[in-house]
Amino acid sequence: MTALVSIRRLRKNFDRFTALDGIDLEIDEGEVVCIIGPSGSGKSTLIRCINLLETFDDPGEILVGNIPVKRGKQLASVRAEVGMVFQSFNLFPHLTIRENIKLAPKRVRKVGDKEADEKAMQLLNRVGIGAQADKYPDQLSGGQQQRVAIARALAMEPKILLFDEPTSSLDPEMVGEVLDVMRQLAHSGVTMIVVTHEMGFARQVADRVVFMNEGKIVESGRPENIFDSPKENRTREFLNAVLTR
Amino acid sequence: MSITETFFNWGVLTSSFPLLLSGLRVTLLLGLVSIIAGLILGLLISLIRIYSIRPARIVAKIYIDVFRSIPILVLLIVVYYALPFVGFRLSPFMSAAFALTLVSGAYTAEIFRAGIEAIPRGQFEASQALGLSYRHMMMDIILPQAIRIVIPPLTNNCVNVVKDTALASVVAMPDLLKQATQAQALEANPTPLIFAALMYVALLWPLITLVGRLEKKYRRETAR
Numbered sequence A: 001m002t003a004l005v006s007i008r009r010l011r012k013n014f015d016r017f018t019a020l021d022g023i024d025l026e027i028d029e030g031e032v033v034c035i036i037g038p039s040g041s042g043k044s045t046l047i048r049c050i051n052l053l054e055t056f057d058d059p060g061e062i063l064v065g066n067i068p069v070k071r072g073k074q075l076a077s078v079r080a081e082v083g084m085v086f087q088s089f090n091l092f093p094h095l096t097i098r099e100n101i102k103l104a105p106k107r108v109r110k111v112g113d114k115e116a117d118e119k120a121m122q123l124l125n126r127v128g129i130g131a132q133a134d135k136y137p138d139q140l141s142g143g144q145q146q147r148v149a150i151a152r153a154l155a156m157e158p159k160i161l162l163f164d165e166p167t168s169s170l171d172p173e174m175v176g177e178v179l180d181v182m183r184q185l186a187h188s189g190v191t192m193i194v195v196t197h198e199m200g201f202a203r204q205v206a207d208r209v210v211f212m213n214e215g216k217i218v219e220s221g222r223p224e225n226i227f228d229s230p231k232e233n234r235t236r237e238f239l240n241a242v243l244t245r
Numbered sequence B: 001m002s003i004t005e006t007f008f009n010w011g012v013l014t015s016s017f018p019l020l021l022s023g024l025r026v027t028l029l030l031g032l033v034s035i036i037a038g039l040i041l042g043l044l045i046s047l048i049r050i051y052s053i054r055p056a057r058i059v060a061k062i063y064i065d066v067f068r069s070i071p072i073l074v075l076l077i078v079v080y081y082a083l084p085f086v087g088f089r090l091s092p093f094m095s096a097a098f099a100l101t102l103v104s105g106a107y108t109a110e111i112f113r114a115g116i117e118a119i120p121r122g123q124f125e126a127s128q129a130l131g132l133s134y135r136h137m138m139m140d141i142i143l144p145q146a147i148r149i150v151i152p153p154l155t156n157n158c159v160n161v162v163k164d165t166a167l168a169s170v171v172a173m174p175d176l177l178k179q180a181t182q183a184q185a186l187e188a189n190p191t192p193l194i195f196a197a198l199m200y201v202a203l204l205w206p207l208i209t210l211v212g213r214l215e216k217k218y219r220r221e222t223a224r
């Protein structure tokens, strides 16, 4: 079986600074991969390369469902298959919640208005915000906004969902509701790559945990192996630091 | 002669009123044409200024700076009196519309640029991540948000364009000011001038109030 996402020899330089230093990673369909690591280790840069929000250096390559990720005609179809949830939500503030969700299916997938609407309401109910459909994003709490952002990404029926620290800008009391939605998604078989500092979530939900440091993957494996018996010193240090905090 | 008879002479006003009205029509038409053409030009230039290749960006920047530095009166006289020497002869109306559009386009481009750049990067990234095309990203996400930001300064620019139409009287265009001076000479009485001034104020005062109200409204909305 070929992987859904293949990342090979991925390198990324910002001017002279090396943000990604040779990443190889394969993600299978239905897999939930959590990426952990210290701030500045390249986690965001890595997942932003998957939908080319960040360009990467030449010999490296990324395939999504066998389509190479690069500028050109097929980029739109890659992006349509790759959903993304951002730390800062990035909902469209001038559109209602309902319109936020309907827009991309209508414009990109050419779905009719009625169908898009039914789909939007179904997704909003699934993430528990059906009652807020006609409000604007700034009338919702952070936790609600992030759940809308997840619904918006799901509306494109992507093959894979990327999360970049989805709970990091939330008030503590709202983290749980977003993680609950993500946990449900993981159990329903959605392929997910999640950059997170929520170690409890990673241990509980991930099929695989990837630890990054200084632009490299230091080690990866089953969560119980990474969290309970890490092989590398650097991993142990990081886990000690975050788990005793 | 009393002040009233001199400046607010009813007889003079009624006899010159048709002339003033025809002047007002020309002023409004010139203002409207220049504003609309300037909006289109400005939008194009701002998109070039932000998104195109480097050499084109530099040209756009130079355009914006040059046409914001040049006095409109000078530009108008160049267009009307100098361009014919290179075989480019425009009517007074076209000369004025051309000059006003060039300048308004430069100001409008700056206004649009500021509006677009005020949109957070996350809005572009979310649009791209969803697979929206460049055109849909701009039409559905970026411009609708930018327009709210730019409406007050754009309205302000409209006020300036309408004011600047009065400069067209120097190239013999029969606008409101020109007709008023004409009528004044004809009647040997300044009443038409006074009324022309009042007409400008009546025309632009509502726009000025609108700018203030919009600014307040959008400030409230962004604070929400």
Ligand SMILES: Nc1ncnc2c1ncn2[C@@H]1O[C@H](COP(=O)(O)OP(=O)(O)O)[C@@H](O)[C@H]1O
Residues within 6 Å of the ligand: A014, A017, A018, A019, A037, A038, A039, A040, A041, A042, A043, A044, A045, A046
């Ligand atoms: N646009 C950029 N320009 C320059 N350096 C950047 C840029 N984006 C990220 N970096 C650098 O790349 C490194 C990796 O960043 P990032 O992927 O955001 O790390 P993480 O998500 O793991 O915190 C950091 O040192 C950061 O400063």
Ligand SMILES: [Mg+2]
Residues within 6 Å of the ligand: A043, A044, A045, A165
């Ligand atoms: Mg990050």
